[in-house]
Amino acid sequence: MAGRSTSAQPLQLDWATVQKYAIRAFGFTILAIVLWRVITVGLAEGYPASFWISQALNGLVLGGVYALVALGYTLVYGILFMINFAHGEVMMIGGIAGFFALQFAQARGWMEGPWLVVVIALLSIMLIGMAASVLIGVTLERLAYRPLRQAPRLVPLISAIGASLFLQYSVLLIFGVSPHSYRKPELISGGLRLGDVFIPYTGAIIFFTSILLMLALYFIIQRTKLGRAMRAVAEDRATASLMGVDVNAVIVLTFMLGSALAGAAGVMLGFHNTVVKFNSGFIPGLKAFTAAVLGGIGNIPGAMFGALLLGLIEALGPSALGIPTEYKDVIAFTLLVLILIFRPSGLFGEVLSEKKA
Amino acid sequence: MSKRYNVLGMILVAVLALAACVAAPPPAEAPTADEPMEEAPADMSGKVVIPAGGTIRIGGSFALTGPIPDPGKDIQYGAEIAIDDLNAMGGFEGFMFELVGEDGACDGTQGTNVGNKFAADDSIVAVSGGTCSGETFGLMPILQEARIPFVSPSATNPDITSADCDVCNRVALSDALQGATDANFVLNELGLSKFAVVHDNSDYGKGLAEIFQNHLMAVGGEVSSFEGVQVGDTDFRAMLAKVGADGPEGIFFAGYSTEAGLIAQQMTETPGLEGSVFMSVDGAYTQQYLDAAGPAAEGTYVSFLAGSDSEEMNAEFDAKYMDKYGVAAGDLGPFHGQSYDSVKLIAAAIMEVAEVGDDGSLVIDREALISAIRSVGPIEGLTGSIKCDAMGECGAGGVQIFLVGDGEFSQVSGFGME
Numbered sequence: 001m002a003g004r005s006t007s008a009q010p011l012q013l014d015w016a017t018v019q020k021y022a023i024r025a026f027g028f029t030i031l032a033i034v035l036w037r038v039i040t041v042g043l044a045e046g047y048p049a050s051f052w053i054s055q056a057l058n059g060l061v062l063g064g065v066y067a068l069v070a071l072g073y074t075l076v077y078g079i080l081f082m083i084n085f086a087h088g089e090v091m092m093i094g095g096i097a098g099f100f101a102l103q104f105a106q107a108r109g110w111m112e113g114p115w116l117v118v119v120i121a122l123l124s125i126m127l128i129g130m131a132a133s134v135l136i137g138v139t140l141e142r143l144a145y146r147p148l149r150q151a152p153r154l155v156p157l158i159s160a161i162g163a164s165l166f167l168q169y170s171v172l173l174i175f176g177v178s179p180h181s182y183r184k185p186e187l188i189s190g191g192l193r194l195g196d197v198f199i200p201y202t203g204a205i206i207f208f209t210s211i212l213l214m215l216a217l218y219f220i221i222q223r224t225k226l227g228r229a230m231r232a233v234a235e236d237r238a239t240a241s242l243m244g245v246d247v248n249a250v251i252v253l254t255f256m257l258g259s260a261l262a263g264a265a266g267v268m269l270g271f272h273n274t275v276v277k278f279n280s281g282f283i284p285g286l287k288a289f290t291a292a293v294l295g296g297i298g299n300i301p302g303a304m305f306g307a308l309l310l311g312l313i314e315a316l317g318p319s320a321l322g323i324p325t326e327y328k329d330v331i332a333f334t335l336l337v338l339i340l341i342f343r344p345s346g347l348f349g350e351v352l353s354e355k356k357a
Numbered sequence: 358m359s360k361r362y363n364v365l366g367m368i369l370v371a372v373l374a375l376a377a378c379v380a381a382p383p384p385a386e387a388p389t390a391d392e393p394m395e396e397a398p399a400d401m402s403g404k405v406v407i408p409a410g411g412t413i414r415i416g417g418s419f420a421l422t423g424p425i426p427d428p429g430k431d432i433q434y435g436a437e438i439a440i441d442d443l444n445a446m447g448g449f450e451g452f453m454f455e456l457v458g459e460d461g462a463c464d465g466t467q468g469t470n471v472g473n474k475f476a477a478d479d480s481i482v483a484v485s486g487g488t489c490s491g492e493t494f495g496l497m498p499i500l501q502e503a504r505i506p507f508v509s510p511s512a513t514n515p516d517i518t519s520a521d522c523d524v525c526n527r528v529a530l531s532d533a534l535q536g537a538t539d540a541n542f543v544l545n546e547l548g549l550s551k552f553a554v555v556h557d558n559s560d561y562g563k564g565l566a567e568i569f570q571n572h573l574m575a576v577g578g579e580v581s582s583f584e585g586v587q588v589g590d591t592d593f594r595a596m597l598a599k600v601g602a603d604g605p606e607g608i609f610f611a612g613y614s615t616e617a618g619l620i621a622q623q624m625t626e627t628p629g630l631e632g633s634v635f636m637s638v639d640g641a642y643t644q645q646y647l648d649a650a651g652p653a654a655e656g657t658y659v660s661f662l663a664g665s666d667s668e669e670m671n672a673e674f675d676a677k678y679m680d681k682y683g684v685a686a687g688d689l690g691p692f693h694g695q696s697y698d699s700v701k702l703i704a705a706a707i708m709e710v711a712e713v714g715d716d717g718s719l720v721i722d723r724e725a726l727i728s729a730i731r732s733v734g735p736i737e738g739l740t741g742s743i744k745c746d747a748m749g750e751c752g753a754g755g756v757q758i759f760l761v762g763d764g765e766f767s768q769v770s771g772f773g774m775e
């Protein structure tokens with residue numbers, strides 16, 4: 001294609017350029033329609049400011065959860081260039097494990113004790129959820145992905161989809177199809193009421209914990225030896241291995257980090273929405289994948305930013321566009337399609353080299 | 358760059374394929390799909406022939422997975438006890454009854470799969486089910502084509518029965534009654550006129566929400582918003598914030614237990630809705646609703662389509678249920694009585710038309726059975742005196758309204774209290 005454009009007449013537009021401008025024009029048309037709709041319909045509804053603030057807060061909480069899960073997608077993609085589609089299920093397993101840990105704690109009355117006991121119990125529940133997710137994540141890597149590491153790229157993807165269904169239906173068979181209801185302890189029920197804005201404590205905890213965990217992850221990746229090894233493997237696996245990096249160990253640790261974050265998200269989402277069941281990781285998993293693509297898959301700050309943006313769009317979108325809230329998933333996945341069409345490398349993504357892509 | 362497009366395109370396709378897989382459970386047995394049109398062998402067309410020593414096979418479509426697995430199981434148990442009772446009485450002319458249970462998953466696609474399975478099986482005489490309205494809409498055209506009559510214990514959408522469908526029957530009462538009763542209740546007895554109506558986009562929930570909305574507006578109430586959610590959603594805060602901005606006095610939710618419980622719970626945290634009344638419908642008349650809502654269930658209303666129970670029959674049934682399954686009848690769901698009665702009704706109709714042939718086999722004429730279901734009876738069932746009308750509405754009883762207090766449902770209005 002490059003050869004043809006150099007030999008073309010200066011005035012003649014070559015096909016690639018036409019295509020590029022056509023796609024851009026199409027993109028701007030969509031943007032204009034959305035803006036026009038927001039101004040004429042969404043803002044004309046006359047919702048009070050407190051309404052928009054409430055919705056934005058809902059969006060940030062949602063975004064926090066997506067971010068924790070999206071980081072798992074992005075970490076694994078960064079190193080193995082595969083999409084771990086079973087990652088949503090890894091999160092669900094964390095939620096299920098957290099549920100049983102909570103049952104255990106409740107049976108012993110720890111949830112009614114003094115606040116320090118409750119806080120320690122809640123932290124242990126989260127750690128148990130994270131541990132269960134780590135266990136599943138590492139097992140997945142060992143059994144479903146490592147044997148396929150040299151296979152064509154589509155193969156591990158299919159294996160991941162199979163693993164996703166396997167995990168869902170195993171949980172269905174083992175723990176039953178009925179939803180498990182988390183009972184929130186008194187300490188984190190309810191929330192803060194600021195005028196007409198209500199902030200559930202669980203929502204605030206999700207948001208701040210996810211920020212904290214993301215900062216911790218960023219620190220691990222940028223400032224530790226393990227992080228350096230991970231970045232080296234992401235850059236070039238073969239060379240890193242020649243430099244003495246144990247590639248397998250780095251990959252396992254990457255899965256552990258991603259799964260731990262997903263497990264934390266699963267437990268916190270359990271407390272926030274109070275219900276977990278065998279397929280409750282699926283839609284959040286897809287949303288988190290969307291968030292990772294939105295921010296540029298393989299890019300860690302991109303995943304965080306993309307997730308928060310997706311959460312906000314999902315919460316504010318239906319009201320702003322004046323459409324029923326049941327279309328929030330439509331908005332999210334339309335966004336995924338548009339990003340793939342107009343900016344496949346994501347908002348933050350650098351143009352990947354041919355080798356990576 | 359183009360290579361990258363390919364990879365991402367591939368991923369997108371994979372995502373969509375995966376979404377499709379999970380949205381619709383994989384078809385049970387795809388090849389059976391084109392067989393339903395086929396009739397039994399030529400000389401015996403339109404007849405089910407059961408050789409001597411065989412069993413009379415009644416199909417069952419139960420929502421064992423999907424949004425209401427516990428009520429689905431409860432309905433299956435009710436049908437199983439009916440079969441046990443029939444066989445304990447010696448079956449019919451030495452032929453025992455057999456229940457062929459399938460998972461209808463409370464879903465139209467799965468209902469279609471189950472329907473195809475039954476239609477392809479010449480030995481299925483009649484069907485008890487489906488549990489949910491959407492599932493039953495999937496079963497309906499296939500069973501109509503295959504001339505297999507069904508009696509649903511719990512599908513309440515008004516369009517399940519119609520003048521066009523002679524195989525469609527149900528013991529449950531139609532939602533036309535429930536929606537209207539609920540609208541009258543909130544307006545006249547609670548004195549609330551401005552309601553937000555929310556449904557779960559299932560055939561059942563959406564149908565019932567529309568009936569409630571139309572009736573409420575017809576009797577002078579106001580519907581501030583009409584919103585849908587998805588079965589399986591767990592975060593309703595964005596929807597509730599939008600609903601709350603219009604300041605309704607109450608929320609009416611038509612759908613199933615888990616979503617109802619979560620909405621009841623999350624609305625207590627939504628500005629503008631803290632003081633609003635929450636009311637839901639028979640799909641939420643379950644323990645699962647109380648569990649999902651937690652403390653927020655207190656003070657909410659739930660309506661149910663109740664039968665006119667005969668006490669000693671129910672006591673006997675409850676004892677058998679406890680004995681066989683180790684749980685109290687009613688702990689899993691409310692529709693076991695209707696399920697028991699639907700199987701009993703089917704059996705009564707079979708006994709009416711089945712004939713023992715010269716070779717000792719039992720012959721059941723399909724067309725005769727279809728009309729017998731509507732002419733037999735009345736039979737005395739757990740939910741009252743069951744007799745179908747010309748449209749296939751067979752249930753007895755009426756709409757009851759319950760208030761939740763101290764973690765239990767207690768009736769405050771409706772059938773049995775007038």
